[in-house]
Amino acid sequence: MTKTTEFKTPTGASFFMNHKPLARTLDTTNFIDNEFVASSAVDWIDLHDPATNNLVTRVPQSTDEELHAAVESAKRAFPTWRATSIMAKQRIMFTFGNLIRANWDRLAASITLEQGKTFKDAKGDVLRGLQVAETACGITTQLTGEVLEVAKDMETKSIREPLGVVAAICPFNFPAMIPLWCIPIATVTGNCLILKPSERDPGAAMILAELAREAGFPKGVLNIIHGAAPTVDFILDDPAIQAISFVGSNRAGEYIYTRGSANGKRVQANLGAKNHALLLPDADKDSALNAIVGAAFGAAGQRCMALSVLVMVGETKSWLPELIERAKGLVVSGGFEKDADVGPIISPQSKARIESIIASAEQEGASILLDGRGFKPEKYPNGNFVGPTVISNVTTEMKCYKEEIFGPVLVCLSVDTLDEGIRLTNANDYGNGTAIFTRSGSAALYFQKNIEAGQVGINVPIPVPLPMFSFTGNKKSIAGGGANTFYGKPGLAFYTQQKTVTSLWRSDSIDTGKQVVMPSHL
Incomplete structure (x- = not known):
């Protein structure tokens, strides 16, 4: 059964929303x-679910x-x-x-x-x-x-x-x-x-x-x-x-x-951003893969702190099949469905752009291990859906790596060492956020000191600070x-x-005479 939700508009009117056309469209004021x-506007912008x-x-x-x-x-x-x-x-x-x-x-x-x-x-x-x-x-x-x-x-x-x-x-x-x-x-x-x-x-x-x-x-x-x-x-x-x-x-x-x-x-x-995560062989595999999947595909990838690049260090490239199985387990559906994990893309135009970047990766020689193009949930055939997508064999020259995709797409690169992963990440133009998954305190500290992104997560995939701190992206972000x-x-x-206010209230009544030079009342 389709979920029905009631809420009030800012003017106080109640209406029911169940992903069906509203009987009466209310203009935004x-x-x-x-x-x-x-508004007395001549030009109006239609907003669609x-x-x-x-x-x-x-x-x-x-x-x-x-x-x-x-x-x-x-x-x-x-x-x-x-x-x-x-x-x-x-x-x-x-x-x-x-x-x-x-x-x-x-x-x-x-x-x-x-x-x-x-x-x-x-x-x-x-x-x-x-x-x-x-x-x-x-x-x-x-x-x-x-x-x-x-x-x-x-x-x-x-x-x-x-x-x-x-x-x-x-x-x-x-x-x-x-x-x-x-x-x-x-x-x-x-x-x-x-x-x-x-x-x-x-x-x-x-x-x-x-x-x-x-x-x-x-x-x-x-x-x-x-x-x-x-x-x-x-x-x-x-x-x-x-x-x-x-x-x-x-x-x-x-x-x-x-x-x-x-x-x-x-x-x-x-x-914008192109947030990288480094996955080290000593990481807690289950926790790391679950965190990566959530950070890459949550909110349909439409967040500037989404984890969009996975840098697999050493043997972790063999973990890709397990990551893909977790991604396949995500439920892509309308946002009001109780079991939904990933909702739609904001507009048909954004969906088309995301799918074109996926296509470009294929054309440039990357491997589409999980393809979310053309995804249509049974109950929402007219929605702007893109399913979780995983692309491997990516190089830094490919469009899918260089551009912010802003969709549920994870691009994967392989390196041999932590240093190589840090160099790759630092060479990227963006510096919003990054993460590392490891059990090694020394590796985490080395990463923290040498990485150039403004927000760093250690076993934390989306390290946006709480409001007692501040949002600290850098570089082209x-x-x-x-x-x-x-x-x-x-x-x-x-x-x-x-x-700044500088005040002088003398404690004595001595006549100081003329004051024609900079104050120096010592």
Whole structure:
């Protein structure tokens, strides 16, 4: 029997979703000044359920008037919000986190419907964002400044202040987590945020807006606008917007970084990846193979920290048949099916691109050991499915190795030694994450010290740090040689600017006479 799930739209209307066409399609609204505002857009983007390709909603290309209204709302709100006490902001954030937890299933259902990932994986998407919101509740100890008496009767103190109006441009693959990388940190530090969710799956962001309003966010502190390139260009060019956070592809991210920086904005941009895992002969075989399969094919490979390259060291190349058997055991189906392990790809276009890269590997001489092309679950014949795919005999010159595939495809290379595996990994342009599977502490430490990726897992396949740390990709996985600072202490630094105040309050009443040189009151 097909699973049926009920959840509420941001406007409060309930509807049942069971992967069948909705009786009435609800257009996605803007969220401006704490109101869900119907768009006057001329251009609309159809959003389809990836499991069925049934129409779910229409997303507006927000009009110029709507884009400017969002900025004006944020500008009006900023003076009062920045003056709001940190304790008051903290109380709002506590409530916001509690509301996210209470609406966990609802957010996950929206993600599964619009993005396609399995319901249990969608719940993980929400959780990783919720952790950022909950960590932001510690702002009273995270944002303290510094003070030092630098001379007699003179002290210098350093304080952090908000930037003003900031913006976030979010990707399709984590519809809750990435907005929640930005909303809590940007707002609790005193900024007003304009959020552009992906036009492919904005539903979770719209629910978050509703919860933010219910939590007590004042008008204008969070605004949500929609669209594709015109909306992005507006964010890059509007002079009121001081900083931009972006997660997405290299092509888009490099453009955003270049144009935004040229306009004098702070830009943090997390881009593509080609994450390698080294499998050593002394690894716990069962644990390692299970971890690799989950990291390569979970979320249908649509995550920037997916494990997409397996570097088999020495005899571990003989473990491939066992890895393939585990991959074959994964259930590929609609995300609301209870036994689903891998959901659909976001769009028919993405599916076609993934399958073309698999085909290119075959043409270039690689071996397709497990082929997921043309996969059609019985209950979802019209969905955008690609089954788990394993490609061996890959070289570093092949397209399947050089390009980020962003699908459930694992490419496999063989090397003789750990050093050779490290050199191969370091030669790759990307540096988001990497992992090693071994029982040897010395090998793990050697790998940790010599590998160049920013996020390293030791027997951990997807080593994304929890929010008390920060996302730390490097090389071409970030734009402009900058830093990924989406949460943790670097996140607070990104959304604030430093001010130093030097004060002199004399303890005596002696007339010091003229002071025409640099202060030297020692």
